[in-house]
Amino acid sequence: MLGYVYYRDSENKGVLPSKFDEALKISTGAGAVIGQLAFGWLCDKLGRKRMYGVSILIMTLGTLATALSGEGPGLSAIGTIIFWRAILGIGIGGDYPMAAVITSEFASTRHRGRMMAAVFSMQGVNVPVLLQWLTLKLGIITAALVFYFSLLSARKSIILEDSTIPIPTDPADGSAGLAAVDRVWRLVVGFGCIPAVISLYYRLTIPETPRYTIDIERDIVQGEDDVDGFLNLECPRGKDKSVPHPELEIIPTSSGRDFIMHFRQWRYGKVLLGTAGCWFFLDFAFYGLGLNSSVILQAIGFALTESVYDQLHSIAVGNIIIQFAGTLPGYWFSIAFIDIIGRKTLQLCSFAILTALFAIIGFAYWPLYEQPSKGGFITLFVMLQFFMNFGANTTTVCSA
Numbered sequence: 001m002l003g004y005v006y007y008r009d010s011e012n013k014g015v016l017p018s019k020f021d022e023a024l025k026i027s028t029g030a031g032a033v034i035g036q037l038a039f040g041w042l043c044d045k046l047g048r049k050r051m052y053g054v055s056i057l058i059m060t061l062g063t064l065a066t067a068l069s070g071e072g073p074g075l076s077a078i079g080t081i082i083f084w085r086a087i088l089g090i091g092i093g094g095d096y097p098m099a100a101v102i103t104s105e106f107a108s109t110r111h112r113g114r115m116m117a118a119v120f121s122m123q124g125v126n127v128p129v130l131l132q133w134l135t136l137k138l139g140i141i142t143a144a145l146v147f148y149f150s151l152l153s154a155r156k157s158i159i160l161e162d163s164t165i166p167i168p169t170d171p172a173d174g175s176a177g178l179a180a181v182d183r184v185w186r187l188v189v190g191f192g193c194i195p196a197v198i199s200l201y202y203r204l205t206i207p208e209t210p211r212y213t214i215d216i217e218r219d220i221v222q223g224e225d226d227v228d229g230f231l232n233l234e235c236p237r238g239k240d241k242s243v244p245h246p247e248l249e250i251i252p253t254s255s256g257r258d259f260i261m262h263f264r265q266w267r268y269g270k271v272l273l274g275t276a277g278c279w280f281f282l283d284f285a286f287y288g289l290g291l292n293s294s295v296i297l298q299a300i301g302f303a304l305t306e307s308v309y310d311q312l313h314s315i316a317v318g319n320i321i322i323q324f325a326g327t328l329p330g331y332w333f334s335i336a337f338i339d340i341i342g343r344k345t346l347q348l349c350s351f352a353i354l355t356a357l358f359a360i361i362g363f364a365y366w367p368l369y370e371q372p373s374k375g376g377f378i379t380l381f382v383m384l385q386f387f388m389n390f391g392a393n394t395t396t397v398c399s400a
Contacts, residue, residue: 001185004308005177006077009168014308020078025291027082028089035093043094048102049208055094056203060196062088067190102209139195143188144323148316150187151309154180158309178308278347279396285354286393289384293319296381302374321378326385333386334394343395350391357384 002024003016016024035055043051065084071077151158157180165178263269289296297318298304298311305311338346361368361380368376 001181001312002078002081005182005185008177016078020082023082024078024085027085028092029287031086031089031091032093032096033089035090035095036097037093038090039094039098043098043101047208048098049203049206051094052098052102052206053200053203055091055098056196056200058091059088059095060091060193060200062091063189063192063196067186067193102206139192141323141328142195143192144316144319146191147184147188148320150184150191151312151316154184155309158184158312159307162308181308181312184312275396278351278392282351282388282392282396285358285384286388289381289388293322302378318378322382322385326382327389330386330389330391331394333390338394346391347395350387350395353387354384354392357387 003012004014007016008014035058039051039055062084066081066088069077069080069084071080158178161178161180263272294315297315302314302318305314334346341349357380361377361384368374368380371377
């Protein structure tokens with residue numbers, strides 16, 4: 001859509017230049033790396049609850065500013081969007097792991113895997129704290145639907161502008177961007193502020209996690225009160241918070257040196273290396289597919305049309321098919337089977353199946369491409385999304 005708005009001339013033909021396309025895709029990820037490191041340290045220093053609220057504020061600001069980005073004599077619109085997407089990434093980088101940490105620190109060992117998978121997919125289980133975390137996976141489905149219906153609402157305007165606004169032969173002649181498409185992408189991005197603002201209330205009202213209160217703040221009495229309040233239990237014991245807990249006074253707090261010495265031991269280090277390594281390698285495929293899904297749909301001919309509206313409509317429909325047929329069922333299956341099959345077994349099977357699917361797509365690319373219906377490509381692409389989320393993507397978080 002940005003290509004049709006800012007680069008609809010005979011030279012670019014509505015395609016965003018590759019240097020801007022790549023910068024837009026990596027800006028959020030680059031910001032996320034900064035956010036993970038910064039918020040990981042801060043949530044141990046200042047508390048999970050406080051930083052969980054800060055991260056959603058940064059995401060809301062970054063989202064709103066992206067949707068309102070414009071250009072001026074000294075600054076391009078694409079450059080402004082890249083900047084605010086990087087700010088958005090910082091908030092995402094802090095939010096992504098903190099949601100997992102808060103869930104695991106509230107969950108019992110018996111149901112921890114299922115709760116982690118549920119929060120990761122934002123599917124409701126009858127646990128009140130899960131309703132407080134509007135996380136990534138339902139957001140993907142919602143984003144696909146928002147894109148589709150926003151596009152439908154602007155159908156007549158896009159078709160009219162596409163047929164009446166001439167394409168300049170020289171980019172210096174001025175922009176021939178489609179105003180209706182400009183409104184659509186801003187609406188789609190700006191819509192993300194709504195669930196963020198709603199979740200802000202819950203983030204500010206949840207209690208601090210008991211494990212943080214007890215292990216880091218060294219306040220076992222407050223930790224017990226938080227647990228009782230979370231479980232809606234009355235505490236008639238009348239705890240005196242002025243009396244220090246004797247057992248905690250003799251337990252030294254951990255340090256950075258303790259962390260290094262612990263994970264220098266291979267029996268512990270291999271767990272950290274294996275968990276982080278699996279997540280690292282999975283993200284090559286996960287974000288490679290996710291950030292380029294529209295490109296992939298066009299490359300296989302699914303969204304290859306002359307009309308601007310028809311092309312965007314085909315991409316929107318393709319995204320809905322992929323998400324509803326692959327992503328969402330994959331997370332449902334993870335929630336249902338993660339505590340039955342086990343994290344390690346589920347992850348191994350998922351990685352093995354993904355390897356086979358990628359090999360099939362790679363070696364059979366041209367036979368699949370030459371099919372008029374493109375059904376083979378779409379089927380394999382949906383299967384990739386399913387097994388990426390039924391196992392690999394969910395278990396990397398749960399294992400962490």
